[in-house]
Amino acid sequence: MDAAVRPVAPLLVVAGTAFLLLVLDLLPPRGTKRHLGVVALAGVVAALLVTVVLWGREARAFSGMVVLDGFALFFDVVICYAAALVLLLSMDYCGRHGIESGEYYVLVLFSTLGMMLMAHAADLILIFLALELMSLSLYVLAGFFRWRLTGGESAMKYFLLGAFASGFFVYGVALIYGATGSTALERIAAAAGARPPGPLLVVGLGLLLVGFGFKISSVPFHMWAPDVYEGAPTSVAALIATGSKAAGFAALLRVLLSTFKVVQPDWTALLWGVAVLTMTVGNVVAIAQSNVKRMLAYSSVAHVGYVLVGVVAGGALGAGGVLFYLLVYTFTTVGAFGVILLLERGRQEAVNLDDYGGLAESHPVLALVLALFLLSLTGMPPTAGFAGKFYLFGAAVRSGYIWLAVIAVLNSAVAAYYYLRVIVYMYMRDREGVPTGAVPSFAGRLALGIALWGVLQLGVMPAPVLNLAQAAVAPLLR
Amino acid sequence: MSLEAAGFWGLALVLLASSLAVVLSKNLFHSVLYLALALVATAGVFLLLHAEFLAAVQILLYAGGVITIVVFAIVVTERLVGERLNQTNRGVAAGGLVSLAVLIAIGLFVMRAPLPHAAPPVAGDLTEAIGRNLLTRYVLPFELLAVVFLAALLGALFFARKEE
Numbered sequence: 107m108d109a110a111v112r113p114v115a116p117l118l119v120v121a122g123t124a125f126l127l128l129v130l131d132l133l134p135p136r137g138t139k140r141h142l143g144v145v146a147l148a149g150v151v152a153a154l155l156v157t158v159v160l161w162g163r164e165a166r167a168f169s170g171m172v173v174l175d176g177f178a179l180f181f182d183v184v185i186c187y188a189a190a191l192v193l194l195l196s197m198d199y200c201g202r203h204g205i206e207s208g209e210y211y212v213l214v215l216f217s218t219l220g221m222m223l224m225a226h227a228a229d230l231i232l233i234f235l236a237l238e239l240m241s242l243s244l245y246v247l248a249g250f251f252r253w254r255l256t257g258g259e260s261a262m263k264y265f266l267l268g269a270f271a272s273g274f275f276v277y278g279v280a281l282i283y284g285a286t287g288s289t290a291l292e293r294i295a296a297a298a299g300a301r302p303p304g305p306l307l308v309v310g311l312g313l314l315l316v317g318f319g320f321k322i323s324s325v326p327f328h329m330w331a332p333d334v335y336e337g338a339p340t341s342v343a344a345l346i347a348t349g350s351k352a353a354g355f356a357a358l359l360r361v362l363l364s365t366f367k368v369v370q371p372d373w374t375a376l377l378w379g380v381a382v383l384t385m386t387v388g389n390v391v392a393i394a395q396s397n398v399k400r401m402l403a404y405s406s407v408a409h410v411g412y413v414l415v416g417v418v419a420g421g422a423l424g425a426g427g428v429l430f431y432l433l434v435y436t437f438t439t440v441g442a443f444g445v446i447l448l449l450e451r452g453r454q455e456a457v458n459l460d461d462y463g464g465l466a467e468s469h470p471v472l473a474l475v476l477a478l479f480l481l482s483l484t485g486m487p488p489t490a491g492f493a494g495k496f497y498l499f500g501a502a503v504r505s506g507y508i509w510l511a512v513i514a515v516l517n518s519a520v521a522a523y524y525y526l527r528v529i530v531y532m533y534m535r536d537r538e539g540v541p542t543g544a545v546p547s548f549a550g551r552l553a554l555g556i557a558l559w560g561v562l563q564l565g566v567m568p569a570p571v572l573n574l575a576q577a578a579v580a581p582l583l584r
Numbered sequence: 585m586s587l588e589a590a591g592f593w594g595l596a597l598v599l600l601a602s603s604l605a606v607v608l609s610k611n612l613f614h615s616v617l618y619l620a621l622a623l624v625a626t627a628g629v630f631l632l633l634h635a636e637f638l639a640a641v642q643i644l645l646y647a648g649g650v651i652t653i654v655v656f657a658i659v660v661t662e663r664l665v666g667e668r669l670n671q672t673n674r675g676v677a678a679g680g681l682v683s684l685a686v687l688i689a690i691g692l693f694v695m696r697a698p699l700p701h702a703a704p705p706v707a708g709d710l711t712e713a714i715g716r717n718l719l720t721r722y723v724l725p726f727e728l729l730a731v732v733f734l735a736a737l738l739g740a741l742f743f744a745r746k747e748e
Contacts, residue, residue: 114724168724171722171724209742213738235729236728239735242735243735246739252743
């Protein structure tokens with residue numbers, strides 16, 4: 107492989123597959139578009155394999171704009187897993203709901219490309235473009251139910267608020283350029299370290315944080331999440347909840363840890379408050395939800411709060427814990443959305459809490475699988491959610507943020523209420539009215555199987571992956 | 585006052601007046617024309633700063649492309665709705681208050697920020713330098729933009745397509 111393109115090799119595989127799909131889509135119609143999904147999946151799996159082959163290498167390319175390091179590769183793995191599972195879940199789902207088309211798979215790949223590039227980018231211009239590629243594709247995907255009112259609302263709300271957030275982000279980039287004379291992260295770090303930080307730099311960083319805050323849906327920029335998740339196809343909601351958040355955290359961590367070390371006390375204090383607000387608001391509002399997709403939306407907001415605890419804690423323990431948690435969270439959340447997506451009641455998606463009454467009796471396996479994912483979201487051993495939270499909150503205690511850890515644990519207890527409520531419905535309530543049925547889908551079940559394997563494997567044996575995660579953040583902390 | 589300063593203040597006056605007219609004019613179509621004027625005045629500011637390329641892009645993209653699209657949007661929606669669209673300004677007071685707050689914030693910020701007193705000298709042909717940089721140092725963002733546009737086009741086609 108040529109040294110110049112090696113740092114972007116996994117990205118090239120994804121981009122190439124997307125262009126191939128565009129051409130394949132033009133071939134005479136074959137009734138279904140399922141084969142396009144298979145090609146897209148093959149591309150993502152190939153990218154995952156390339157990532158594994160590149161593991162342990164470090165390189166830079168394109169005048170230092172793109173880096174290949176353990177950090178980027180770890181996020182490549184998280185994002186490729188999210189994309190692959192979502193593609194598996196999409197195959198039958200899209201056909202069933204009449205939204206199967208070539209564009210769907212191409213846009214999933216384009217957004218995946220944007221996410222991976224966010225982890226690789228070492229220049230604010232490139233981070234912004236990657237962010238836009240990811241977001242634009244997701245805005246369209248969120249509106250794929252375009253004949254439904256909620257589908258249009260989902261896409262419009264995401265687009266308008268997202269465009270606004272992008273504006274903040276670019277303004278921040280401009281101010282930082284004004285303060286330091288560069289958009290390259292390394293040069294910004296050098297210029298910022300040379301003299302005490304002026305107002306331009308601090309305000310610029312603040313505006314960047316607003317942009318990131320929207321993309322990872324931290325309070326107070328979380329308002330879009332429930333409406334978008336509710337109106338978007340469930341498979342797309344799973345991608346927005348996992349892949350786009352992981353990508354947002356990838357760029358956020360690289361910018362904060364490697365570039366803005368000079369003002370670390372300032373952004374740590376700020377994120378401390380944001381973490382507490384995000385956890386608390388997410389969990390408290392989730393209690394009031396009777397729509398399972400909206401509940402998962404608020405729950406995903408709360409989980410962003412937990413991850414921010416790790417960012418505040420900092421160091422190899424905190425940042426490593428963030429990477430580990432994002433992998434765990436990806437498996438768990440895609441799994442939970444996956445079960446919802448396979449359930450139907452009266453030809454409608456089973457999104458209401460009532461639809462889950464007596465599910466354990468009619469579909470014992472699916473009910474058990476969903477219960478395990480919900481327990482992992484709660485943070486119960488032996489699931490991966492427990493290990494993830496343990497390392498995050500442990501890192502906070504080690505760094506002296508005792509109160510933050512206490513608030514996070516209390517929040518987890520609150521969260522147990524609404525996760526366990528679904529389990530109570532499945533196991534202790536009787537079903538009423540039309541029974542909820544499961545859709546036969548081999549691809550969907552395969553996705554659930556992989557997600558479940560991830561949740562149990564990382565729960566029982568977290569140490570090897572945690573060590574990888576801690577090694578991956580080492581280059582940022584140097 | 586130097587010629588440059590006189591040019592700046594003249595342009596600033598036109599820019600401010602036309603921007604105010606954009607939000608205050610009742611007729612939506614007039615608003616768009618004032619917006620075009622404001623965008624051209626911005627291009628003038630770029631020219632004063634010796635950013636000829638940026639000025640050309642500003643006129644081509646904004647005054648040319650964006651304004652055309654906005655005019656199209658107004659014409660098409662007026663036909664769909666079947667009546668003249670007027671701009672209503674119910675929140676003038678609140679909007680003015682917010683603008684004033686933003687003005688004060690930016691003013692304070694600019695006064696405290698360490699800005700250079702004289703413009704740095706410009707060497708060589710800027711347009712040529714931009715072209716070279718786009719295809720060498722910034723080739724990746726440049727190519728990535730093509731992918732971003734492709735995604736946007738796909739999305740636009742998807743929403744514009746008739747139901748099957």
